[in-house]
Amino acid sequence: MKYSYYPGCTLKTKAKELDVYARKCAEKLGVELTEVDDWQCCGGVYTTSRDEIVTKLSSVRALNNAKERGQSLVTVCSACHNVIKRVNYDMANDAFVNAGANNYLQLATPYNGETKVIHFLELLRDEIGFENVKKAVVNPVKRRISAYYGCLLLRPGNVMAMDDPENPRIMEDFISAIGGTPVVSPYRNECCGAYLAVTDPAVPARHCGYITDSFKAKGAETVITACPLCMYNLKRNSGDLPVVYFSEILAEALGVK
Amino acid sequence: MDLSEQAENIKRISGVDTKKCLRCGKCTASCPNYEDMEYHPHQFVYFIENGYLDRLLKSDAAFRCMTCFACVERCPRDVKPAKLIEAVRLTLVRQKDSNRLKPYDIIENLNADLPQQAIVSAMRKYTK
Amino acid sequence: MQRIGVFICWCGSNIAATVDVKKVAAAALNEPGVVFSADYQYMCSASGQGLVKDAIREKGLTGVVVCSCSPRMHEATFRKAAESCGLNPYMVEIANIREHCSWIHKDVAEGTEKAVILMRAAVAKVNLNQSLVAGKSDVVKRALVIGGGIAGIQTALDIAEAGYEVDIVEKKPTIGGKMAQLDKTFPTLDCSACILTPKMVDAAAHDKIKIYSYSEVESVSGFVGNFTAKIRKKARFVKEDLCTGCGLCTEKCPSRKTPNEFNEGMNTRSAIYIPFAQAVPKYAVIDPAACLHFKTGKCGLCERTCDAKAVDYNQKDETIERKYGAIVVATGYNVIKLDNFGEYGYTENPDVITSLELERIMNAAGPTGGALLRPSDKTHPQKIVFVQCVGSRGQRPCDKPYCSKICCMYTAKHAMLIREKYPDTEVYVFYIDVRTPGKNFEEFYRRAVEQYGVHYVKGQVGKVAENAGKLRVYGSDLLMNEQIVIDADLVVLAAAIEPDESAKKIATMLTTGIDTNNFLTEAHPKLRPVESATAGIFLSGVCQGPKDIPETVSQASAAAVKVIGLLAKDQITCNPCVARSDELLCNGCSSCEKVCPYGAITYIDKEVNDHGKREVRRIASVNEAVCQGCGACTVACPSGAMDLKGFTNKQIMAEVDAICR
Helix, strand or coil: CEEEEECCCHHHCCCHHHHHHHHHHHHHCCCEEEECCCCCCCCCCCCCCCCCCHHHHHHHHHHHHHHHHCCCEEECCHHHHHHHHHHHHHHHHCHHHHHHHHHHHCCCCCCCCCCCEEEHHHHHHHHHCHHHHHHHCCCCCCCEEEECCCCCCCCCHHHHCCCCCCCCCHHHHHHHHCCCEECCCHHHHCCCCCCHHHHCCHHHHHHHHHHHHHHHHCCCCEEEECCHHHHHHHHHHCCCCCEEEHHHHHHHHHCCC | CCHHHHHHHHHHHHCCCHHHCCCCCHHHHHCCCHHHCCCCHHHHHHHHHHCCHHHHHHCCHHHHCCCCCHHHHHCCCCCCHHHHHHHHHHHHHCCCCCCCCCHHHHHHHCCCCCCHHHHHHHHHHHCC | CCCEEEEEECCCCCCCCCCCHHHHHHHHCCCCCEEEEEEECCCCCHHHHHHHHHHHHHHCCCEEEEEECCHHHHHHHHHHHHHHCCCCHHHEEEEECCCCCHHHCCCHHHHHHHHHHHHHHHHHHHCCCCCCCCCEEECCCEEEEECCCHHHHHHHHHHHHCCCEEEEECCCCCCCCHHHHCCEECCCCEEHHHHHHHHHHHHHHCCCEEEECCEEEEEEEEECCEEEEEEEECCCCECCCCCCCCCHHHHHCCCCCEECHHHCCCCEECCEECCCCCCCCCCCEECCCCCHHHHHCCCCHHHHHCCCCCECCCCCCEEEEEEECEEEECCCEEECCCCCCHHHCCCCCCCEEEHHHHHHHHCCCCCCCCCCCCCCCCCCCCEEEEEEEECCCCCCCCCCCCCCCCHHHHHHHHHHHHHHHCCCCEEEEEECCCCCCCCCHHHHHHHHHHCCCCEEEECCEEEEEEECCEEEEEEEECCCCEEEEEEECEEEEEECEEECCHHHHHHHHCCCCECCCCCECEEECCCEEEEECCCCEEECHHHCCCCCHHHHHHHHHHHHHHHHHHHCCCEEECCCCCEEECCCCCCCCCHHHHHCCCCCEEEEEEEEEECCEEEEEEEEEECCCCCCCCCHHHHHCCCCCEEECCCCHHHHHHHHHHHHC
């Protein structure tokens, strides 16, 4: 199984674990990930306005590179995934954005949203299959684990189309597959406070406070996430509740950590 | 540009049809950053629909939205308030000398763990 | 050559504002065969009709074209007028210059041009019209009511009281429908069962009513006055003629884990069960999916317990064929599934319930014996939040675009009853609008607010999150312009209602229309609200649109009146526009027989005289009493032998030619 891979800037610096373990796990599971050529930062946030073309171009370049290779594009960071999947949706469905981006890029063949964008969790669920992940587990993670989805993996539901945006289960199924016990909180899809961390840390502190309180109250021993920014906000506000990347805990289970 | 033209432009770039709103307030009920915002998602929809855009432009409410899209997901009428809020924010930062975040502001808040993603996102949200 | 009169109606300003009627009248005089034209403000009025009649007599007209509204409105009016002065009614044609023209155009020049074209096509057709004589067919004096809820029961009782036989076909083991599940009814707060069960008993006892419970209509053929329905009686595995309804078997049954449908799955029932105490008919029924005997071949406890020897594990489904003159659809509704409303946490939290579940909790025969206890820990909830419009009035794929109509009132009822019985309970109702258009409805709602102190909050709930044993409700209070958070013990969702899933299948079976929400479509939204567009098919209750009990009962009786009006006739006039086969062209290929939905075509061996050559040929023969004039055979016929009277191929081509001229 060969895929194009978009790591994203944070995964090369502050969130190395997210990237390194994802690659190791992919290898263990027989998946070949090849980085997109000359990828650039996705921009961190998708700009919802239709007249924002420039901010969508780096995603289109990455998507087109995967298209030229005839591969699906795998992402692992929630934010990159959100931006790239939404830009891809625009390229397929919004003629205005499509025309603007193609006019600028002047590609050999216009890009019209042909590439399939899959998050690493979707790779595990839909391409490899959680049942095969389970078979590959050598160190079952016998912990009570809460999955924190945040917003970026799930919303908008019709575009991300990964799971039920209000009552998701992909990460819970993942936790079960690696031998853990999922601990479900209704706050697992509420926002962590996101980029307000830069200017006003009190906002993420408040949000992560009630989110991690809920995880703790339900008996979680560990929290997993797929987003470096969620990780940052949660870690600073979770007290003694450990927060790890889902790829790291997967590596632990697969014996490649 | 007068305010009504500006309101039309906000509707155009956001792709939001404010007339679809049922006035149920589910967006504001869903907003996790409610207490931080001077105006709430349902007010963005109502104000732009009814000619009170000036209040939104004078407020920093648009910059307090986390773009978590809870309001978009839960709106029974598919109005997409967060897209409207984003368009108001863009309207403001696209004005001359209106960047809400200067590089030195970031240095002030910088710490060893702050991910690049946070800085890039904040710059996208607060500057042009 | 015909002598045709053309009459252009202004329809007040409906037509005249967009169509230059004088111009159309003048243009008519240039058409072949037209000897007279006139325009008038209201052609359907007595004096308008007089104009038509006078012209027929004075100008010796042989054909009439009326340019007016849809033929569905006034074709019959003008045909009757023509008939009254000796003209065959089928020599009258309508050109629809209102719905098809003036209402959809704004520009007068364009509207007028199109009206002229439509007039021209109708004139071209009338030039080829021939006098037709309608036949008669007998009416079977029995009605079929599909669905045994309050709508079906009321319709059946009214028809039976008029002296006609009625069969009720109900897919569940008992009649009673949703109303049997309700505790109290608004706005009078009388007990639902107390007012429903007498009607159920009346229906069962009536010598003109036959109830096929646990049965489904499998197919329907025929036409108005003469339908044939196949009814599948599902195996109960209990002999109805022997079962006394004592219920002993249900007590002895060891398989007791099946969710009890009558209590909305909030408790369990046995594998052999009687749905509820007042079930009609009161026979036990075995659920083979739950029954140990069916699963393992063992047990047999119910068979041994039954003194009446009613249990019969070998019972098979039975198909019954019955004839009917009229059919009433009364298939009712269901509450929508809430799987896609994760923000309210219905699937994860047992204490987030639907209003129908609350009905069962508050009912003495319900899972808690009528005590208000929340499902999770069976404690009394101190704070209850009601959420209105869950799935109604929305545009997401999981939403219904319409207002479910009954929720505002039943929520006021629930809130009031709870405050009455448990005054220490705080009750909040989140609403978008409170809709109370009904007799004594607004007063009822105001009582909930003023007398019972129910907190009505204008706003919607965004999320319900389980938090430390409470349900944290995030709502908005739009009058305060605030987000409010309530830690509730119980959350009740007013889920939208939708037509029963059988409605779509039944509509197809009856060749009658449904709308985009699967509600059956009435023949006219104002003037023919209980008739479907298909003759002989009538609508009763929520299958046609959301409605409460008083409205359902009114409509049920109205449908009954329409049925009685039909059954009172010994014969009905058939549509003379039926198919006929040209025996010289027919090659007996059977193509037409295969496509005929009514079974109206048979083949006969007949001696024909083909230009002097006499021989016996196999040719198609149309039973005119059965043919409904749908025209499918005329399209299917490869040799062009099949034609439809009143809509002949020649007439249609003449219309097309006139339009393209």
